[in-house]
Amino acid sequence: MKLFTDHRLTIAAGFLLAAALIGAGIAHGGAVPDIFDLARWGHFLAGITWVGLLYYFNLVQVPSLASVSAETKTELFREGGLARRALWWFRWAAMLTLIFGGILYMHLAKTGAEGVDIRIGATLAIIMWFNVWFIIWPARPDRQPHQRAAVDPDAVLHGLQRPFPHLRLTGDRMRTDALSDTRIIEAWSNNARP
Numbered sequence: 001m002k003l004f005t006d007h008r009l010t011i012a013a014g015f016l017l018a019a020a021l022i023g024a025g026i027a028h029g030g031a032v033p034d035i036f037d038l039a040r041w042g043h044f045l046a047g048i049t050w051v052g053l054l055y056y057f058n059l060v061q062v063p064s065l066a067s068v069s070a071e072t073k074t075e076l077f078r079e080g081g082l083a084r085r086a087l088w089w090f091r092w093a094a095m096l097t098l099i100f101g102g103i104l105y106m107h108l109a110k111t112g113a114e115g116v117d118i119r120i121g122a123t124l125a126i127i128m129w130f131n132v133w134f135i136i137w138p139a140r141p142d143r144q145p146h147q148r149a150a151v152d153p154d155a156v157l158h159g160l161q162r163p164f165p166h167l168r169l170t171g172d173r174m175r176t177d178a179l180s181d182t183r184i185i186e187a188w189s190n191n192a193r194p
Helices: 007-027 035-065 070-077 082-111 116-139 153-157 171-191
Strands: none
Touching: 035 082, 070 082, 082 116
């Protein structure tokens, strides 16, 4: 079935199924979701994607790259390669998590319901978002003008090409995000609503 072999169709079907379930709930007397319900849903979905990819990088991809050939690494980082696609989703999941989280935070602040744990989580999320967009993403080999023709993923993985030379890159920065996201997951679980 093409629905399960094309990721775009699978994602679209997931959104259509969610809309159908929301519609069925409304038809049976449920409340119409407001912008904050939709923002909560988007924040949760984007956050799961972001954190899931973060753990994928930390537990699977980065450790595995140490044992693959240079040709395989080049293939992974080429246009449309696995690493490039995963970093693209990682980057945009971070952005959407921050946007939806900002909408939720404004709602909570307006109602006086934001607590210290929400402020801590928001602060960590902003730091993590900055790390993704301004430290990890610019360090991609294809973003380095002198490396566009010949990608050297080893240089990125070992911090040799750095937009901010005083900072270590990729593995350490992603592990910083992983450390921060454990606090955010704990806050999510304490603030989950039925």
